[in-house]
Amino acid sequence: MARSDRLFRLLDALRRLPPPVTAERLATEAEVSVRTIYRDIETLRAAGARIEGAAGWGYGLTEDPALPPQQFTRLEVEAVAMGLMEVRQSGDATLAAAAETAMARITAALPERRQREALHAAVHLHRAAAREAPQATIDMLREACWDEIAVDLVYRDADGEETRRRVLPLCLVYLDRVLILLAWCGLREDYRQFRLDRIAGATPAAESFRPRRVPLLRAYIAGMEERAGPER
The missing domain is CATH 1.10.287 (Helix Hairpins)
Structure with a gap:
């Protein structure tokens, strides 16, 4: 196989497969050895592709200059x-x-x-509903998700009762009328969903949970799918 074809196949695999993708899986997809994958990853990085990860953990493509x-x-x-x-x-x-x-x-x-x-697209879209949440809180929680930094929350439930807890923020969910923070809650030791309009205070903590965010999020989604059961 020509080197250019091999690199193209590797890029295609990185685009399609959910990260982190192991070198062994990429070697199977590209039909080459694991050692060749390590060399080709460095070649793609040198060409401008932003590929995060390392040997023994897996790789993910975050910027792809090959698809203009x-x-x-x-x-x-x-x-x-x-x-x-x-x-x-x-x-x-x-x-x-x-x-x-x-x-x-x-x-x-x-x-x-x-x-x-x-x-002049042939399709248009309009959403009338507005969500109430402080922009500074949204920005901070989004950065905490990306940086995998724990957050200390002051949270009010539907009855107005406040609790303080440390959470591991996993993602922001944009529902029709509310914004939800999906997180691992240290107080309940389980996954929890927090409405942003009920967060009375949010402060980044000096605690990193890298690289657990993706595995935690995958486990949550897998649990939801398992509870939902097969489609009929």
Whole structure:
């Protein structure tokens, strides 16, 4: 197999498979040895691909310079435009601004015909519901998720009773009318969902739980799917 084809196959595997992907799995996908995978990972990194991870743990592709927007089809452009409309309508202010900037950058990189299709998409989306949550709290919790830093919460339940607890933030969930923090709760020693509009205080703690966020989130999702049972 030509080296360029091998690198393309490796990139494709990194795009498709949920991270972290082990070198053994990548070697199977690319039909090469594990040692070759280690060398090819370094080659892709040197070419500009941002691949996080290490030998013995696994890899994940976070930035891929090999897929320029010019390769998008009309339907793919439509899908991207609709997805970013959803973020602008339903996301918090920081995400909405990022979606606006992202759409402008993507559109600017498209050929002229695709630019027209992006600017005048055949689908539109509107969300009227607004979610109440302080932007500073949203930004801090999002960073805590990415940085895998524990957070000390003061939380009010539906009856207004306050509790203090340390949580491991896993992800923010944007529901129709409320924002939810999904976290591992140290007080209950279990997964819990916290409405952001009921968080009375949130402070980053000097405690890292890296690299547990992804495994914890996967375990939660797997548990939900198991409880839901097979589709009928």
